[in-house]
Amino acid sequence: MPYVVTRSCCNDASCVVACPVNCIHPAPGDPGFAEAEMLHVDPAACVDCGACVTACPVGAIVPHTKLQPHELPFLEINAAYYRSNPHADRTPLALVPRQRRLLDPAPxxxxxxxxxxxxxxxxxxxxxxxxxxxxxxxxxxxxxxxxxxxxxxxxxxxxxxxxxxxxxxxxxxxxxxxxxxxxxxxxxxxxxxxxxxxxxxxxxxADRPLDVPGEDLPGSLSATELVGWYNGHPDHRNLDVRLDHERVVVVGNGNVALDVARILTADPARLASTDIADHALAALAASRVREVVVLGRRGPAQAAFTLPELVGLAALRDVVNVLVEATPEDLAGDDPRLSALAELARRPVDPALRTMVLRFGAAPVEVLGPERVTGLRVARTELVPDEHGVLRARLTDRVERLDAGMVLRSVGYRGxxxxxxxxxxxxxxxxxxxxxxxxxxxxxxxxxxxxxxxxxxxxxxxxxxxxxxxxxxxxxxxxxxxxxxxxxxxxxxxxxxxxxxxxxxxxxxxxxxxxxxxxxxxxxxxxxxxxxxxxxxxxxxxxxxxxxxxx
Structure with missing residues (x-):
């Protein structure tokens, strides 16, 4: 396989147009293009011309000879896509439709x-x-x-x-x-x-609310606000972010939840070479946070984060511990995300590192604290099918308390x-x-x-x-x-x-x-x-x- 896509794409599809042998899929017009989290290079059809590398605006396409160790899983990810989604009827050259022109040339x-x-x-x-x-x-x-x-x-x-x-x-x-x-x-x-x-x-x-008591306490924030805070968004530069407790809980398990968990557990020295906002870098350098718990209402198979994000998380072996709280049965199946989680679950824990906990089958029922957040009451959930056969999370009576100094909600957006x-x-x-x-x-x-x-x-x-x-x-x-x-x-x-x-x-x-x-x-x-x-x-x-x- 001469070239490999190595992360979540921008889905700009410039590489698809640049490819002379139409070997990058799903392409615009293919089933699933709009929902695809990444594109894939067909190992059998790629002619090693490098046109896609030049076209990619984010540097996501890499020759297979230059893959870093943490990028090697993308070899199999790309190959597996074509085993399940063959594209035999290829057009020799990418076709660019004729540019439309207005009937009236007036400005x-x-x-x-x-x-x-x-x-x-x-x-x-x-x-x-x-x-x-x-x-x-x-x-x-x-x-x-x-x-x-x-x-x-x-x-x-x-x-x-x-x-x-x-x-x-x-x-x-x-x-x-x-x-x-x-x-x-x-x-x-x-x-x-x-x-x-x-x-x-x-x-x-706007962020979707949790709709639980105590959600409005100081220290209960949306993940979007925190992202804006560390990225220097003017609206959030004065956000009340206190990192003086050993644990933070993130509710939701999509890519944004992983982003904030990763930043909160990152080595500040590594962040110092990025464009992170100065005020956030200073706060993270003084942070006492040792553990970030990421809660998902349903199981690993229903999690919203994408495979490239999990592969990137796996690359942080010497930076953060990643604990996966799930049974081996929960991590069995053909979904490559489950394989990535199972690999993370097998890793030993280094007590010197900060820890990210991926907890499934759990949902918040109350944010705790007399004046600001001191913890979260969490209920275990069970999966039950709805009238359409879709598995939904239902609260059980098994409830525990998680001490935490900050609770971040990351359960989606609404217009x-x-x-x-x-x-x-x-x-x-x-x-x-x-x-x-x-x-x-x-x-x-x-x-x-x-x-x-x-x-x-x-x-x-x-x-x-x-x-x-x-x-x-x-x-x-x-x-x-x-x-x-x-x-x-x-x-x-x-x-x-x-x-x-x-x-x-x-x-x-x-x-x-x-x-x-x-x-x-x-x-x-x-x-x-x-x-x-x-x-x-x-x-x-x-x-x-x-x-x-x-x-």
Missing amino acids: VRVAVVGAGPAGLYVADELLKHPEVSVDVYDRLPTPYGLLRAGVAPDHQDTKRAEQLFRAVEDQPGFRYRLGVEVGEDVTLQELTRHHHAVVYAVGAS VPVRDLPHDPDTGTVRNAGGRVRPGVYVAGWAKRGPTGFIGSNKTCARETVGSLLDDLDAGLLGRGPRDPRPLEDLLRSRGVPVVDLAGWRAVDEEERRRGASAGRPRRKIVDIAELERVAARDRRAGRYAGGSTR
Whole structure:
């Protein structure tokens, strides 16, 4: 096998298009592509050309001769996929469909609300059309959303995807309007007066609650808040994180739960070479935490974390103990995740290391503490099938207390209503059909489809939404009269909104990298909104960068 995919993919699928022999699957159009946690290189069909390596934005594809010891399990993972999912009917070359063109060449201006991956993929799709200009709005002075504030700092390779978005920013017709909160600083009605269409890509901003007594005690936090805290998100820089107890409990067993458990048990010296926020690095260096318990309501076979995350966890052999509280019967089966957990369960414990405990069949029933968290009451669960045959966790009367100084919930996200858009309370999404809310207003990303998929999943999602927008343009539903953004800029200025453009963001980016270089780190993030605005305005006044096209 010449090349191997070695981690969770961004699902951008650039490698699929680059491959001359169509040996990377599942590809767009294949069953399961949208839900796939990673792609796979067929060992029988790969011709060792290296095109996929060049195309991969996050460096996830490696020649088999350069695999590190902890990456060797991916050899079998890739091969096993093709044993179960043969792709015999191959097209000799990857086919790229002809680029669509608008019927009317008149200029079009589109506002994209949200500068995270979903919004920037929408901008990329729109800018394939020379008639289109895009203004990207975000309430923060910095772009990239969860790529900047959600990816764990010890996963720096995943953050290479920002190179994709930097290329989008460099396209003619792209502009940032950062630091602008749509719905507060400017209304949807005002945006539609100055743009032919508006696309919302605002994500799913709320965590699901545990719905147990004591959940609101100080020390009971969402994992998303903690992720924002250690990643330098301005909203969470002052989060009350106390690491003065030996145990932390994380409720939920998806990838985010593993991320926070891994960071809380990591060696701070290793984190010091990442872009982790300074305040978090200092707190983790002084941490007294020795054990992080990760609770899952159901069994190992129903856990939400992905195989690449487990393989990465297994690579931390000399960094953290990983205890798997499950019977051998629970870890038996064909699921490769169970094999990875069984291998972890067999490892000896090093008392000198911090410990991560993966506990299954347990659920919280009460967060304990008179004034702040002191522990958690946990009930054992049993699995029972529902009317559709799906195994559900049911509480039993076997209850125990876990002492802990902090409880983190990581049980999923839910969308909150977006001002001026129709909300579906059952799905937590904006009501839409193929991304169309109504002609002229569209939605993409988690706000459209719910909190599912990976970074690159937004590419396929964006393509569908932009297709709906282009259909409406060609049908004459949006009007093609000229749109001038300057009155809107004057309006924002009159309201005292400190808008950050592309020049301002590039100035912030350069300053963060300069500060990081002096400390041997990729960047040191600026986490204060006022300081971000000062850095952006200072270097913009100096005229060091172009502010983006005004086409």
